[in-house]
Amino acid sequence: MSRTALLVLAGGRFPAGDHAHSGGVEAAVAARAVHDSATLYAFCRGRLHTAGLTAAALAAAAAAGHDPLVLDEAADARTPAPALRATARKLGRQLLRAARAAWPCEALERLARDLPGGAHQPVVLGVAAHAAGLTASDAAHVAAFGHVAGPATAAVRLLGLDPFDATAVLARLCDDVDAVAHQAADAAGRVAGEGAGVLPAASSPLLDITAEQHAAWPMRLFAS
Amino acid sequence: MHLDHTHDGSGAVSADARRPDGTRRALRIGLGGPVGSGKTATVAALCRTLRDRYALAVVTNDIYTREDADFLLREAVLPPERITAVETGACPHTAIRDDISANLEAVEDLEDRLGPLDLILVESGGDNLTATFSKGLVDTQIFVIDVSSGDDIPRKGGPGITTADLLVVNKTDLAPHVGADLTTMASDAARRRGDLPVAFTSLTGDDGVRPVADWVLERLTVWHHGTARPEPATATP
Ligand SMILES: Nc1nc2c(ncn2[C@@H]2O[C@H](COP(=O)(O)OP(=O)(O)OP(=O)(O)O)[C@@H](O)[C@H]2O)c(=O)[nH]1
Numbered sequence: 001m002s003r004t005a006l007l008v009l010a011g012g013r014f015p016a017g018d019h020a021h022s023g024g025v026e027a028a029v030a031a032r033a034v035h036d037s038a039t040l041y042a043f044c045r046g047r048l049h050t051a052g053l054t055a056a057a058l059a060a061a062a063a064a065g066h067d068p069l070v071l072d073e074a075a076d077a078r079t080p081a082p083a084l085r086a087t088a089r090k091l092g093r094q095l096l097r098a099a100r101a102a103w104p105c106e107a108l109e110r111l112a113r114d115l116p117g118g119a120h121q122p123v124v125l126g127v128a129a130h131a132a133g134l135t136a137s138d139a140a141h142v143a144a145f146g147h148v149a150g151p152a153t154a155a156v157r158l159l160g161l162d163p164f165d166a167t168a169v170l171a172r173l174c175d176d177v178d179a180v181a182h183q184a185a186d187a188a189g190r191v192a193g194e195g196a197g198v199l200p201a202a203s204s205p206l207l208d209i210t211a212e213q214h215a216a217w218p219m220r221l222f223a224s
Numbered sequence: 225m226h227l228d229h230t231h232d233g234s235g236a237v238s239a240d241a242r243r244p245d246g247t248r249r250a251l252r253i254g255l256g257g258p259v260g261s262g263k264t265a266t267v268a269a270l271c272r273t274l275r276d277r278y279a280l281a282v283v284t285n286d287i288y289t290r291e292d293a294d295f296l297l298r299e300a301v302l303p304p305e306r307i308t309a310v311e312t313g314a315c316p317h318t319a320i321r322d323d324i325s326a327n328l329e330a331v332e333d334l335e336d337r338l339g340p341l342d343l344i345l346v347e348s349g350g351d352n353l354t355a356t357f358s359k360g361l362v363d364t365q366i367f368v369i370d371v372s373s374g375d376d377i378p379r380k381g382g383p384g385i386t387t388a389d390l391l392v393v394n395k396t397d398l399a400p401h402v403g404a405d406l407t408t409m410a411s412d413a414a415r416r417r418g419d420l421p422v423a424f425t426s427l428t429g430d431d432g433v434r435p436v437a438d439w440v441l442e443r444l445t446v447w448h449h450g451t452a453r454p455e456p457a458t459a460t461p
């Protein structure tokens with residue numbers, strides 16, 4: 001196993017389409033809920049412990065080798081907002097493309113064949129992490145961190161926020177990200193005995209609602 | 225690990241010249257250049273000139289709106305199902321160069337939905353002089369500048385000016401009004417670009433896009449020569 005593979009997969013330059021998505025922060029900025037680094041921190045922390053935890057557990061379970069088709073259904077069940085389902089599948093397709101180029105293997109090809117419309121991004125992330133020789137815990141960390149890094153980057157562009165401040169927000173969230181990743185990997189460890197229903201189903205209703213509203217905006221900088 | 229694998233099966237990974245079913249895909253031409261230089265106008269004119277003979281589709285990369293896609297729809301240069309807008313998250317050059325996944329998906333999706341196409345035009349969101357397309361996304365690219373942003377732009381250079389397969393200097397009709405010296409622009413461009421071609425256009429005139437259309441037709445001929453499908457996809461037997 002290569003530690004560096006984790007850096008490749010988690011790096012902000014991994015070309016999987018995330019740069020066009022704000023993780024809900026564009027809607028939050030428009031609502032004036034996020035306007036400085038303190039409110040960005042609060043937003044990221046909320047997203048991490050809700051959608052982030054759910055995604056991290058799905059990614060960990062997929063990286064542990066559980067059936068991606070079952071996990072994809074579990075992801076659907078945990079994603080009530082149609083706009084966020086569409087986004088998750090789109091990002092899943094895009095991540096799959098990058099992962100197939102980076103770590104070509106039968107598991108990724110099979111995923112592309114079985115779900116041509118795209119699997120949920122966390123599921124693809126888990127399969128990709130496994131293909132890269134990474135662990136379930138690694139996959140959970142990448143998913144959890146992605147849930148805060150995306151909004152932080154988007155906030156820099158949307159608010160002209162000082163990029164050092166935004167990076168400091170991420171640094172302050174490290175312990176939270178670790179805790180969420182551990183919780184997620186624990187849950188994934190119980191899937192073999194208890195089924196995918198054991199995976200956390202935390203969600204943030206406000207993120208769901210504003211995602212639907214954002215998808216209908218005629219003018220926006222980010223796709224979601 | 226697994227380095228022996230080849231990309232067959234479902235979906236191409238990148239710029240593979242063949243579609244998953246083995247047929248050769250459409251030629252992809254990127255159009256980049258600064259804001260307002262005439263990229264959309266060029267795309268519209270190319271569609272009008274070529275659409276009767278070739279199967280075309282367009283991908284736009286709007287920065288903040290669906291402005292370009294909506295313009296093309298309003299002008300009815302192609303049926304709506306042939307025009308796709310990609311959202312670029314405040315970073316148009318990222319979407320055509322560093323992370324091309326959304327654009328690749330858009331071009332592939334057009335071919336999957338519409339059947340074999342001859343040509344897909346990918347318009348970048350208006351950007352700066354350094355924005356160029358990845359070879360993973362397009363086969364060849366056009367950089368569009370215009371005379372009214374200053375006749376020193378070719379001299380300034382940058383990857384778009386120096387390396388694009390075709391440099392278009394548009395809005396020549398405005399040159400007298402903005403004091404742009406077309407001769408200087410031509411010689412600066414030649415100095416920057418060596419043998420690479422430069423076209424001067426005015427899209428306000430009749431058939432003003434002709435020099436660009438002729439270049440595109442040449443590219444199409446070359447592309448079709450590399451294929452098992454020498455006839456235009458629209459040609460009726
Ligand atoms: N006079 C003149 N105007 C032109 C010409 N070509 C385009 N225009 C006008 O220039 C303006 C910008 O043209 P677009 O085609 O929208 O430019 P663009 O490069 O697509 O712009 P962005 O997508 O916003 O970067 C429009 O008002 C066009 O009508 C030309 O050859 N001469």
Ligand SMILES: [Mg+2]
Binds near residue numbers: 263264265292347350
């Ligand atoms: Mg345009």
